[in-house]
Amino acid sequence: MAKIFTYITFKNGVPDDSALELVNAAKQIAPDASPTAVVVGSGIDALCKEVAASYAEVWKVDNEAFAYPNAEVIRNVLSSILPQECILLVPHDTFGMDLSPGLSIKMDTVFMPDTVGFGGLEGSMLKCIRQEYGGAVSTHVSCDITKGAILNIRPGAFQPDESKAAAGQVVDKSAEAGDLSTKRVYLETVAAEVGDVDITKEDVLVSIGRGIEDEDNIEIAEDLAKAMGAVVSCSRPIVDAKWLEKSRQVGTSGQTVKPKVYLACGISGSFQHLGGLKGNPFVVAINKNPKAPIFQVADVGIEADILDFLPELTEAIENL
Amino acid sequence: MEILVCVKRVPDTAENEIEVNKDGTGIETDDLVYSVNEWDNYAVEEAIQIRDKVGGSVTIVSVGDEESEEVVRREMAMGADNGLLLTDDAFEGSDGKGTATLLKAVVEKGNYDLILTGAQADDGAGQVGGMLATMLDMPYASLVNAIEMLDDKKLKIGREIEGGNQEMSEIELPCVLSIQTGINEPRYVGIRGIRKVASIEIPVYGAGDLGLSADAIGAAGAGVKRLDYFVPELGEGAEMLEGSTEEIVEKLIELLKAKGGIK
Ligand SMILES: Cc1cc2nc3c(=O)[nH]c(=O)nc-3n(C[C@H](O)[C@H](O)[C@H](O)COP(=O)(O)OP(=O)(O)OC[C@H]3O[C@@H](n4cnc5c(N)ncnc54)[C@H](O)[C@@H]3O)c2cc1C
Ligand SMILES: Nc1ncnc2c1ncn2[C@@H]1O[C@H](COP(=O)(O)O)[C@@H](O)[C@H]1O
Numbered sequence: 001m002a003k004i005f006t007y008i009t010f011k012n013g014v015p016d017d018s019a020l021e022l023v024n025a026a027k028q029i030a031p032d033a034s035p036t037a038v039v040v041g042s043g044i045d046a047l048c049k050e051v052a053a054s055y056a057e058v059w060k061v062d063n064e065a066f067a068y069p070n071a072e073v074i075r076n077v078l079s080s081i082l083p084q085e086c087i088l089l090v091p092h093d094t095f096g097m098d099l100s101p102g103l104s105i106k107m108d109t110v111f112m113p114d115t116v117g118f119g120g121l122e123g124s125m126l127k128c129i130r131q132e133y134g135g136a137v138s139t140h141v142s143c144d145i146t147k148g149a150i151l152n153i154r155p156g157a158f159q160p161d162e163s164k165a166a167a168g169q170v171v172d173k174s175a176e177a178g179d180l181s182t183k184r185v186y187l188e189t190v191a192a193e194v195g196d197v198d199i200t201k202e203d204v205l206v207s208i209g210r211g212i213e214d215e216d217n218i219e220i221a222e223d224l225a226k227a228m229g230a231v232v233s234c235s236r237p238i239v240d241a242k243w244l245e246k247s248r249q250v251g252t253s254g255q256t257v258k259p260k261v262y263l264a265c266g267i268s269g270s271f272q273h274l275g276g277l278k279g280n281p282f283v284v285a286i287n288k289n290p291k292a293p294i295f296q297v298a299d300v301g302i303e304a305d306i307l308d309f310l311p312e313l314t315e316a317i318e319n320l
Numbered sequence: 321m322e323i324l325v326c327v328k329r330v331p332d333t334a335e336n337e338i339e340v341n342k343d344g345t346g347i348e349t350d351d352l353v354y355s356v357n358e359w360d361n362y363a364v365e366e367a368i369q370i371r372d373k374v375g376g377s378v379t380i381v382s383v384g385d386e387e388s389e390e391v392v393r394r395e396m397a398m399g400a401d402n403g404l405l406l407t408d409d410a411f412e413g414s415d416g417k418g419t420a421t422l423l424k425a426v427v428e429k430g431n432y433d434l435i436l437t438g439a440q441a442d443d444g445a446g447q448v449g450g451m452l453a454t455m456l457d458m459p460y461a462s463l464v465n466a467i468e469m470l471d472d473k474k475l476k477i478g479r480e481i482e483g484g485n486q487e488m489s490e491i492e493l494p495c496v497l498s499i500q501t502g503i504n505e506p507r508y509v510g511i512r513g514i515r516k517v518a519s520i521e522i523p524v525y526g527a528g529d530l531g532l533s534a535d536a537i538g539a540a541g542a543g544v545k546r547l548d549y550f551v552p553e554l555g556e557g558a559e560m561l562e563g564s565t566e567e568i569v570e571k572l573i574e575l576l577k578a579k580g581g582i583k
Contacts, residue, residue, distance in 0.1 A: 071460075071462075072459060072460070075454075093482065094462070094463055094479070094480065094481045094482055095481075097439075097446045097450075097462050097463065098450070098460075098461070098462040098463070098479070100447075100450070101416070101446070101447040101448075101449070101450030101451045101454075102450040102451060102453055102454035102460055103454075104417070104451065105417070105420075105451050105454040105455055106454055110415075110417075110543035110544055111416065111417070111447055111451070111544070112544060113416075113444070113445040113446055113447050114444055114445065114446075127547070130443070130444075131444065131552060132338075132442060132443040132444060132549075133331070133333050133338040133347070133442055133443075133444075134333055134444070135552065136333070136337075136338040136339075137338055137339070137340050137347060137549050137550070137551065137552070138549070138550050138551065138552040139443075139546050139547070139548065139549050139550070140546070140547040140548050140550070141544060141545065141546050141547065142544070142545050142547055143543065143544050144543045144544075182459070183458075183459035183491065183492040183495070184459045184460075184461060184489050184490070184491045184492070184495075185489055185490045185491075186487065186488075186489050187476070187488040187489055187490060188488050189481070189485055189486065189487050189488070190478070190485065190486040190487075190488060191485055192483055192484035192485050192486075193484075203580065204580070204581050204582075204583070210334060228576070228581060228582050228583065229582065229583030230581070230583075236501065236502070237501070239502060240501045240502040241505075242505070246484055247484075249484065252482060253480055253481075253482065253483070253484055254483070254484050255483070255484070256483070260579060260580050260581070261576065261579050261580060261581035263581075268333070282575075282579040282581070283558075284572065284575075284576075284581075285558060289337050290560075291337055291338075291339065291551075293552070295557060295558045295560070296552065296553070296557050296558070297558075298558035299558060299559065300558055300559050300560075300561060300572070300575060301557075301558030301559065301560045301561070302560070302561050302568055302572065303560065304565070304568070308565075309565065309568075309569075312565055312566075312569055313569050313572065313573075316569045316570070316573060317573060317582060320573070320582075
């Protein structure tokens, strides 16, 4: 069985939640797996020590050149230090999406994007579970790991391993980092704009998606929000169409909200949208498609056209 | 600036209820409405805007069955100069690497400064652009939401990262960029626009024209294979409220009151 490695992403010296989720992902590939964590960064001793609480072995690659993670450089690092036929687990976030497809070509292995589960290993055939069409259907996908594999793992899809009982050792691989030159140079990070309302602080959100169909219909949601004492938030297509400000977008590339009540109106329930919904709110989904994935995660579902249903609900609340 | 944009014909999720077919081998294809992958529209719009600013040409390429010609034509109607269709029975069953291998062969037949893909397509993979870049030994950036020409050798680009923050970089040409939605507002294409390009010949390439061996592409070359489709079961699922609209509204209001949803 090929050795399993995990790639650790972090921010301000704190490992991402995925660091612990990947331990369990590895164990679902092989129950007795003892994966090795790879940490690439600058001044990362304390970080590596923290990661070593959950991994028997941590490979540290420390260099000032890694002060900001540049996928192009890190592809060179990983293909220099990793053994040819290994399995590498990478979180499927904006960095992992940037890193992994090219890495699989560089290392001449297979690539499995956005994996949400595993269905067993038979010989060299690893069965992976994925989703397509924004989560409307799932697939079993086989992956031939004879020559190793790069597997991108969806954040939040596996339970974190909180045991912290590994007391692992840190191995310094900095000297083997390889070529650090790059044709893509990081300049700066521009922070997201602050909007007129802060949806992250609201208890009740009336959230609209592509099902609202037209800019003029946004009023319908605003009227309902007003009646409920709530605020309007939205999914990404509404922001892409410039119907609402970016600061109203819920999701991995928008805001992380923690309301008590969330009304998802005409939202299909993609993982990038749900990734911004935290704190276990009471979710009501209103959608005209009874098979919309959002109904799998909502507490209460209503099969209806929001353009008809929301005005009725508004009127009834106003008459209370 | 010579720009190549890769586009894929996909079932339109806004127009269809995507369902697993009876024997679980695929999705139900009766009455499916297809369109160009949402992300690819933004890539084409961006390419046209760059060409209009600095000159050059925009070429659209798609790998797919013969019907993919309609999406190539649609994107040409937006204002692209050329179209190419890659179709051959031998391409069927290609995985992401197979598709990237085909696109690489097309890139090598031309002389492109910039290659654009969408951030992801219908199966949510987000892989073809990054694979293609490494195969071509070109720099790559994913999830690009801003492009500015610095000179004829360099671009300044923004990548969308978590929380809506934007990572700014400089990248050397030629390069491959995958485009995120929201980077621009793709122009509307009407019937008239489509009619205008209706008679333009779109060259079709098969495996032989691209000089590719059969074991690098199609099902034979695929390290990754779909086994079956099924309906996901995440958690218990919602309690569906039934009855007349009036009854549903009444039940919902009771629930919202109990959960603090109505102030
Ligand atoms: C890197 C990356 C980051 C992303 N980040 C985010 C993010 O932060 N937030 C986000 O939301 N998305 C994000 N996305 C996009 C995400 O993948 C989905 O495309 C998006 O969430 C879909 O939005 P939606 O549910 O509104 O639209 P759709 O998926 O088109 O769903 C519309 C729903 O409305 C229903 N509907 C249509 N008409 C009506 C009607 N009249 N009445 C009732 N129901 C109706 C339909 O049945 C459907 O279920 C990201 C994507 C990528 C690649
Ligand atoms: N069959 C195809 N033909 C042309 N381009 C494609 C094809 N498949 C994927 N692409 C390109 O690669 C991007 C990402 O797709 P994917 O890696 O399949 O998620 C798409 O947005 C397209 O730009």
